[in-house]
Amino acid sequence: GGIALHTAQQEKNSEDYQEVYNAIATKMREEKDFDNNNGYGPVLVRLSWHVSGTWDKRDNSGGSFGGTYRFKKEMNDPLSRGLQNGFKFLESIDKQFPWLSHGDLFTLGGVTAIQEMQGPKIPWRSGRVDEPESMVPDNGRLPEPHYGADYVRSYYERFNFTDQEVVALLGAHVLGKAHLKNSGYDGPWDDESNIFSNAFYDNLLKLKWTPEINDAGNKQYDNKEKGYMMLPTDYALFQDPKYLKYVKAYANDQDLFFKDFTKVYTKLIENGIEFPKENKPHLFKTLKEQGK
Ligand code: HIF
Incomplete structure (x- = not known):
């Protein structure tokens, strides 16, 4: 986790991020037959949660801030098997918008996927900053499915x-x-x-x-x-x-579910991050709402 610093990305506005949203949403549409017609929506949501779910409140390590999922150790966590598909999907978006940090890319991917799959509007804030490989948290911070x-x-x-x-x-x-x-x-x-x-x-x-x-x-x-x-x-x-x-x-x-989900999912993808006050949340329009 960390404090969002002043970067080139800081100059970007809602329209710039809507453009990224549209690029992700359009690609989802183009590749909608992935995984027996599930498309990439589900895997993008899961990716946004796994990059955030490494956060530890005790020392504010891990979390979505540093975009450290892009490094092998985190990507190869046995509990994240299959998420490489989501990462590969986002690679072309990463190239198209080189100013966007990886933490912002992964979380915006989840927000886009939820909205395009007819889910609630998720207010999203930018400001995550790429951290070096030394900041990758150890595996073992994600939950196992076997228990009660x-x-x-x-x-x-x-x-x-x-x-x-x-x-x-x-x-x-x-x-x-x-x-x-x-x-x-x-x-x-x-x-x-x-x-x-x-x-x-x-x-x-x-x-x-x-x-x-x-x-x-x-x-x-x-x-x-x-x-x-x-x-x-x-x-x-x-x-x-x-x-x-x-x-x-x-x-x-x-x-009620949409309202409460929005709150807790936002908390999840913002855990450990101190956004500067001027980083107001962006609210995105779906492709459909834009008549696209
Ligand atoms: Fe998942 N989750 N999740 N998960 N998850 C799987 C798949 C998805 C847990 C385990 C699994 C959340 C919480 C938990 C999604 C999104 C979210 C799978 C199957 C497992 C085992 C993966 C596979 O075989 O491909 C556990 C133990 C959780 C805590 C209790 C979140 C709340 C529901 C945080 C969340 O958002 C999504 C989406 C998938 C489907 C991925 C896919 O490729 O289709």
């Missing part, structure tokens, strides 16, 4: 997230799927894997989930009829009464 509510709760203590914030964040698991080769888990959470909605909570509450051992020997919760799955850390939200309360609230009210 106690693990999830204590993991997100690292970011000071409340139960409500944890549940609001986890709704992003409506997107994309687990790939056996990446994580040892297998299957999607919903059939609309590239539409941002509150379906994660609805599925968790209303479908019947059976614990099964998958082909990699890991326990996951399956719904045979629909072909969906839940990770143990997802199912934890159903098992824990304090979490369950919020699962119900978000299943019943998509606007």
